[in-house]
Amino acid sequence: MHMQEEWDATPILKAAELRVTPQRVAILETMKQMGQVHPTAEEIYSHLKNHFPAISFATVYNALKSFLDADIIHELRYGDKASRYDLNTVNHHHLICDRCGMMMDVYLPEIDISAAVQEHHFDMRSYHIEVRGLCKNCRDLDVRKAD
Ligand SMILES: [Zn+2]
Ligand SMILES: [Zn+2]
Known part of the structure; x- marks a missing residue:
């Protein structure tokens, strides 16, 4: 977390x-x-409430919406589950643990999927790869249980 002092939200908003x-x-x-x-918006809200007791969920939700519109965060949708929000707007993909829900950013080489997309006359905006499985923590727990 040593990057934290250099990181400043104000210029990003500006x-x-x-x-x-x-x-x-x-x-x-x-x-x-x-x-x-x-x-999720709910998780951000409950985190914030400790420091800003007066903040409302609507304020958090509306701010997230304007961040999305301004493209300074990305939204990750999972069916009818609550959206997750990603502050990392550099093109990346995710490793997702099926057990604990951990999501880790990974960077992969560009994949040329234009031919597959054109075949379906699809106007692609973005693509995103999800690798599902078990994270190291969960795997270590399994190993300990087996001992
Ligand atoms: Zn896990
Ligand atoms: Zn991410």
């Missing part, structure tokens, strides 16, 4: 031409502090 409010700064900083959790 560059995105979003109004800088203490709530918006706090929401972005909370997401940064939460690391690679890829939190």
